[in-house]
Amino acid sequence: MKLKLSAQLDFESTSSAITLALFAPKHSNEFKLCVSINSSQILLVENDPYLKKKISEHRIIDTDHHKGINDIQISCDGQVVASASDDSTIELTHLNLGKLSTCISHTAPVTAIKFSSKGNILFSGSLDENLKSWNLSASGILTQESINNELLITGPLKTMSAHSDCIISLDVPFFDSSILATGSYDGLIRIFDTSNGNCLKTLTYDKDWANDGHVRPIVKVSFSVNGKYLLVKSLDGVVKLWDYLQGRVVRTFHDEEKQLPINNHITGLDFLYSGETEDSKVYVVNGTQNGRLEIFDVMTKNKVVDVEISKNSVSNVKVMGSDKIYCLDTDNRLFLYTVEM
Amino acid sequence: MAVNLLLHDPFCVLKDYPEDYSGIINTYPFKAVKQKFNPTGDYLAIGCSDGSIMIYDADTMKLILYLGNNRMLDGEIVSNKSSFFNTPACTMKNHTLSVQSLKWSSCSRYIISAGKDAKVKIWDLSCKFDCFITNSKMPIASATSCSCHNFEFEFAIWDARFYQDENKYAILCASGSCIPIILEIESGIKSKFLNLETMSYSNDNEETVNFLNDMIENEKKYGNCVSIELVDEICIVGTSKGWLMVYDLTVISSIRLIGFAKFCASSIKNIIMSDKKKHLFINSSDRVIRQCDITFLKQNNEPGFKNANIEFKHKYQDVINKLQWNSMSLSSHSGEFLIASAHGSTNETGLFLWDTSNASLVKIYENAGEELSDIDWDANKMCIVASGVDSGDIFCWSVNLPPKWASLAPDFEEVDEQVNYVEKEDEFDEFDEDLIKKDQLKFENEINLLNLLTLDKTDVRGNKNVCDLTFKIPISYQDIVHLRDNIEK
Numbered sequence: 001m002k003l004k005l006s007a008q009l010d011f012e013s014t015s016s017a018i019t020l021a022l023f024a025p026k027h028s029n030e031f032k033l034c035v036s037i038n039s040s041q042i043l044l045v046e047n048d049p050y051l052k053k054k055i056s057e058h059r060i061i062d063t064d065h066h067k068g069i070n071d072i073q074i075s076c077d078g079q080v081v082a083s084a085s086d087d088s089t090i091e092l093t094h095l096n097l098g099k100l101s102t103c104i105s106h107t108a109p110v111t112a113i114k115f116s117s118k119g120n121i122l123f124s125g126s127l128d129e130n131l132k133s134w135n136l137s138a139s140g141i142l143t144q145e146s147i148n149n150e151l152l153i154t155g156p157l158k159t160m161s162a163h164s165d166c167i168i169s170l171d172v173p174f175f176d177s178s179i180l181a182t183g184s185y186d187g188l189i190r191i192f193d194t195s196n197g198n199c200l201k202t203l204t205y206d207k208d209w210a211n212d213g214h215v216r217p218i219v220k221v222s223f224s225v226n227g228k229y230l231l232v233k234s235l236d237g238v239v240k241l242w243d244y245l246q247g248r249v250v251r252t253f254h255d256e257e258k259q260l261p262i263n264n265h266i267t268g269l270d271f272l273y274s275g276e277t278e279d280s281k282v283y284v285v286n287g288t289q290n291g292r293l294e295i296f297d298v299m300t301k302n303k304v305v306d307v308e309i310s311k312n313s314v315s316n317v318k319v320m321g322s323d324k325i326y327c328l329d330t331d332n333r334l335f336l337y338t339v340e341m
Numbered sequence: 342m343a344v345n346l347l348l349h350d351p352f353c354v355l356k357d358y359p360e361d362y363s364g365i366i367n368t369y370p371f372k373a374v375k376q377k378f379n380p381t382g383d384y385l386a387i388g389c390s391d392g393s394i395m396i397y398d399a400d401t402m403k404l405i406l407y408l409g410n411n412r413m414l415d416g417e418i419v420s421n422k423s424s425f426f427n428t429p430a431c432t433m434k435n436h437t438l439s440v441q442s443l444k445w446s447s448c449s450r451y452i453i454s455a456g457k458d459a460k461v462k463i464w465d466l467s468c469k470f471d472c473f474i475t476n477s478k479m480p481i482a483s484a485t486s487c488s489c490h491n492f493e494f495e496f497a498i499w500d501a502r503f504y505q506d507e508n509k510y511a512i513l514c515a516s517g518s519c520i521p522i523i524l525e526i527e528s529g530i531k532s533k534f535l536n537l538e539t540m541s542y543s544n545d546n547e548e549t550v551n552f553l554n555d556m557i558e559n560e561k562k563y564g565n566c567v568s569i570e571l572v573d574e575i576c577i578v579g580t581s582k583g584w585l586m587v588y589d590l591t592v593i594s595s596i597r598l599i600g601f602a603k604f605c606a607s608s609i610k611n612i613i614m615s616d617k618k619k620h621l622f623i624n625s626s627d628r629v630i631r632q633c634d635i636t637f638l639k640q641n642n643e644p645g646f647k648n649a650n651i652e653f654k655h656k657y658q659d660v661i662n663k664l665q666w667n668s669m670s671l672s673s674h675s676g677e678f679l680i681a682s683a684h685g686s687t688n689e690t691g692l693f694l695w696d697t698s699n700a701s702l703v704k705i706y707e708n709a710g711e712e713l714s715d716i717d718w719d720a721n722k723m724c725i726v727a728s729g730v731d732s733g734d735i736f737c738w739s740v741n742l743p744p745k746w747a748s749l750a751p752d753f754e755e756v757d758e759q760v761n762y763v764e765k766e767d768e769f770d771e772f773d774e775d776l777i778k779k780d781q782l783k784f785e786n787e788i789n790l791l792n793l794l795t796l797d798k799t800d801v802r803g804n805k806n807v808c809d810l811t812f813k814i815p816i817s818y819q820d821i822v823h824l825r826d827n828i829e830k
Binding site for chain 2: 025026027028075076077078079080094097098100101116117118119120121135136137157173174175176178179188191193194195196198199200201202203204224225226227228229241245247248249250251252271273276277278280282298299301
């Protein structure tokens with residue numbers, strides 16, 4: 001397997017861009033990509049999967065955030081961009097209709113958001129250690145009475161006290177949002193039932209997890225496409241694949257010779273599927289803190305690609321289809337790599 | 342599909358029927374008369390006494406879609422929408438009288454409804470939208486024209502169903518005849534099941550031929566068809582005079598009668614056949630629900646069936662009060678449990694649940710405190726919903742999944758009794774990092790089968806997993822914006 005740099009976009013920014021969102025459904029040619037370029041603006045790349053256009057030709061979405069944006073998600077129908085910010089709010093912006101709503105309830109920066117598979121619920125995790133779910137439907141449509149009660153997003157549907165330290169990442173399975181996984185700095189991975197907010201399972205790396213000195217903060221959780229496995233990255237850069245039903249790690253992806261000193265950079269991680277059938281190959285694409293992009297074969301655990309793409313850390317990685325990898329580094333550059341099998 | 346069930350206590354998840362009352366769905370100001378979950382249990386469609394049809398999200402139990410033109414908003418929104426988004430304006434109007442029947446198509450994209458206003462409507466839930474939820478393997482092209490349909494009849498329509506998965510035909514049960522109507526949805530051609538030209542007599546025995554001739558000549562003798570059940574290609578029709586007819590629709594152009602019997606002297610109100618086409622439940626006005634075994638004989642050379650045999654098995658009735666049954670519903674798969682709502686019931690009664698293997702009464706659901714009519718049993722969420730006759734609210738019973746406190750820490754365990762703590766030999770030994778790593782490596786190497794791609798075919802409860810092949814109702818952002826603007830004014 002080889003990686004080829006196909007395009008690169010450099011953009012100016014006052015802070016380091018760390019968020020990247022991708023919308024590219026399998027059965028259509030639609031393509032949308034969002035990058036936060038400063039504390040209140042989001043760059044929207046529309047229908048340009050090869051990144052051929054210049055920055056100035058793309059649309060910029062203005063939000064009301066006044067501190068940095070931590071996470072962006074595009075809704076399952078590609079119409080709404082949700083942004084979570086350090087100012088403790090989440091904003092929903094419709095691409096044609098403008099701003100839809102602001103979700104205010106978190107008391108600390110919101111770090112991770114995710115839409116449910118039916119598109120009507122938004123989940124958010126925050127540094128305030130809580131997990132919230134927000135209903136996104138026009139329930140008020142029916143009568144004037146109900147308008148006052150349950151219009152749009154006035155408050156969260158549910159709040160779950162989730163962890164004893166900040167939540168950094170969360171994910172729901174693509175087809176089924178009945179469960180939700182969170183990764184926190186307290187070193188625990190938790191799985192919640194989204195219908196009632198109960199915790200269903202707690203996973204941890206460390207045998208003596210309660211002992212403070214040994215906690216390895218979790219920075220990324222990601223479900224496999226069928227929702228049966230959970231890919232987890234801790235702050236030290238070790239990537240593990242959990243069979244969460246059995247509560248065991250079934251794969252560890254880690255290059256011990258290249259162990260880096262731990263710093264606070266959160267780096268990107270994603271799955272790469274070569275096809276849709278059961279015997280298709282599955283890879284894990286991992287960005288590192290020293291600017292490398294690594295690809296592991298999930299079956300054999302072999303590292304099939306290891307290239308240096310940047311001098312700084314690779315803050316986000318998103319895979320589209322079976323051959324395109326979009327990555328973002330902290331020097332505010334967006335790369336498109338194509339995979340040659 | 343629900344992955345969360347895999348992580349709950351299996352003894353709670355695998356209950357055969359819901360045990361706990363879980364409250365009501367308030368449909369005010371509308372009165373619910375019919376309610377139906379979609380095949381995946383994601384949405385609940387509610388038909389109301391004024392002809393409205395609403396769709397609730399089953400997770401949040403909040404209204405997400407109102408079909409047709411909402412009179413409360415004077416149709417203002419609809420006109421705004423079409424001008425802004427250039428989507429085809431849907432001109433479908435609501436039923437003007439109470440909804441009589443409500444059914445989802447297998448892909449969850451269409452709903453077929455019949456009303457007391459003698460209209461049958463087919464609703465395309467995608468018709469007001471041009472962007473769809475993409476978490477589905479079912480490709481949906483943006484609609485160029487509205488694919489909703491409205492069919493008017495001169496006589497009352499009791500029930501309407503989609504025939505098979507392609508949603509090309511609908512089977513209607515209309516008064517005025519004992520023979521149901523088949524409707525070609527695209528062209529709107531309505532024809533009766535049996536007319537002399539299309540009937541094939543070749544394989545039928547003399548008895549069937551005589552019966553058919555008699556039925557066509559003296560339709561009145563057999564009453565009106567009032568209930569219908571459609572499982573795969575088998576259609577069972579019940580008439581107001583207690584006759585039951587079984588049709589084979591394998592070849593839609595030549596529908597064949599494969600069984601008939603007179604069950605009782607009074608009208609047949611509901612018919613249910615279990616998914617595996619083995620059991621048949623017939624609710625008639627004579628206050629009895631009859632359970633029968635049904636068997637089909639295959640044709641020798643041609644596709645389809647030759648004969649259907651119906652064998653009486655059990656009777657269900659309220660021995661004390663002799664109540665009539667309003668409606669009934671069956672648990673999924675082999676139909677192990679039957680639930681029925683009693684007519685004119687008081688506070689003490691409500692829904693009756695029986696075990697169908699031995700016809701024994703298992704449970705009476707009493708919480709509603711009023712008479713209940715229509716029942717739907719959703720197998721995915723293991724939830725029973727029934728509409729109240731007086732209040733028009735929907736009462737729900739579901740399985741309670743208790744919180745798992747032990748899951749809050751990785752090594753907690755819930756115990757039923759006090760357990761004496763015995764320290765294990767190596768419990769407080771220091772872990773040898775290398776040894777743990779080696780063990781883990783060995784374990785990882787032993788696993789060479791990892792399926793990260795394909796979904797399970799069934800969920801824990803044995804329901805077919807079709808969540809990636811069903812339609813997800815888009816969110817109408819225009820309504821949100823419209824409402825927000827209204828409030829700001």
